[in-house]
Amino acid sequence: MTATSLTDRKNAAISRGVGMTTQIYADRAENAEIWDKEGNRYIDFAAGIAVVNTGHRHPRVIEAVKAQLDRFTHTCHQVVPYENYVELAERLNEIVPGNFAKKTIFVTTGAEAVENAVKIARAATGRQAVVAFGGAFHGRTFMGMALTGKVVPYKVGFGAMPADVFHVPFPVELQGTTAEQSIAALKKLFAADVDPNRVAAIIIEPVQGEGGFYPATTGFLKQIREICDQHGILLIADEVQTGFARTGKLFAMEHHGVVADLTTMAKGLGGGFPIAAVTGRAEIMDAPGPGGLGGTYAGNPLGVAAAHAVLDVIKDEDLCNRATSLGNRLKQRLESLCEKVPEIVDIRGPGFMNAVEFNDAETKLPSADFANRVRLKALEKGLILLTCGVHGNVIRFLAPLTVQDEVFAEALDILEASIIEARSA
Incomplete structure (x- = not known):
């Protein structure tokens, strides 16, 4: 069953009022990773909108x-x-x-x-x-x-x-x-x-x-x-x-x-x-x-x-301190991009409840378009991100606090590349 056919079935069976951020249909998940019905692997920086702070299927849960x-x-x-x-x-x-x-x-x-x-x-x-x-x-x-x-x-x-x-x-x-x-x-x-x-x-x-x-x-x-x-x-x-x-x-x-x-x-x-x-x-x-x-x-x-x-x-697992450590690493990586990406106007958030906000580099107005380009570029590379904000120009980061260090590092590389590529899209 392909994602396209599942989307057709979804559109026929489910109210359009139930919006979907992606067309990924989950097959299995573990900690900070999701695999879809076609075997594609994604890093999950949404965590079910801050639900699985302890990761997908934590063994003790x-x-x-x-x-x-x-x-x-x-x-x-x-x-x-x-x-x-x-x-x-x-x-x-x-x-x-x-x-x-x-x-x-x-x-x-x-x-x-x-x-x-x-x-x-x-x-x-x-x-x-x-x-x-x-x-x-x-x-x-x-x-x-x-x-x-x-x-x-x-x-x-x-x-x-x-x-x-x-x-x-x-x-x-x-x-x-x-x-x-x-x-x-x-x-x-x-x-x-x-x-x-x-x-x-x-x-x-x-x-x-x-x-x-x-x-x-x-x-x-x-x-x-x-x-x-x-x-x-x-x-x-x-x-x-x-x-x-x-x-x-x-x-x-x-x-x-x-x-x-x-x-x-x-x-x-x-x-x-x-x-x-x-x-x-x-x-x-x-x-x-x-x-x-x-x-x-x-x-x-x-x-x-x-x-x-x-x-x-x-x-x-001392996840409060883990959240602070992860958030600091994420914000430092984003801050390193500010000179190259004038669209970045703010990086914020306590612990691992972080966000980056984008404005248009010329008009200085909130740019939902740029934020969505970053999200889509990241999704193409296997990283799930969410946008938010009254103007839709904010990307929020909600990965599990248990995300493995190597997976987190991979996600930061994808994020940086996606932001850079969004500038030329």
Whole structure:
């Protein structure tokens, strides 16, 4: 079966709304490498969008899931509970930032985690409004879309969004918005559009994901925390993409010494198996009544087993420090190209959550075309890359933190060649 015939079948059988970055049909994968149905080998710098931080099919994750398969695969924790769900909640309560009593719920996806965080915040505060940031991505459900700060492709054509959701600009100095201007916009929002005493929560990604891998500064996050405290607003940290060693810390908020009231997580927690969570202050998490939270597949036993193994691997293989080392090597390689490639306008990101941003060398405007040329050149050479950003001019790097040194070096060579060739394409 060729990729072309599979694409024809896909087009006939699957909604076009399910977009595809590549026409690679995976046959097998191991650590940072994928082989397609035709036997072609690719280096994976996407990791399922930051899901397999511990690599494809990490032996300890596979072993844990196989062991769980031999016991049971589903009972629905709300009907017949199980101990490893409780144990995983205890572990997250211990490791999520915040020196206070915490509680946790499990769901299945990052969007569900965000939805439930908003539900919990509203129940705990008795307020309705939520503030998010331009360029943010919080999911494709209706509340997730409303919170997301990007219209195409996430909101276009889907009608009215839920009410009482407000946006302020995220500080991106490269695009002309400073932290001071963002804070001023938030204060103006409170003066002109929504009474802060009606705001249940402010939700923020410590490093914007889909928005372009822009990190929030410590000073900015501290100001947001102070404003939340001043007005009795809860702070939600969306760590769905930043979590589980990706930024060089278990959670990105640890870089700043700023503690959220609620933390959402998914992706890297399950190492390839669907699981998501919300962890927060115990009294806030207890605000909804029994039955108000949960879901049939929430905290599925296989996802829970995988998550336990992921946490063990991150600790035992020192993946936080590994992320910092890999990211430094990647950024150094990109920085060595700046003189030869004037399209490069920024290289950024903590740990191994890195990005390179491209503008047109003549107009100085964001160039999605150049970023996509780099992506396609790399794909031709066997390296899978993802673009992102409101303008589509950013390439983000999300390789597994377990990528072998020799594979990583090969990927850097391909990346450099692709960027150079994109200039003449």
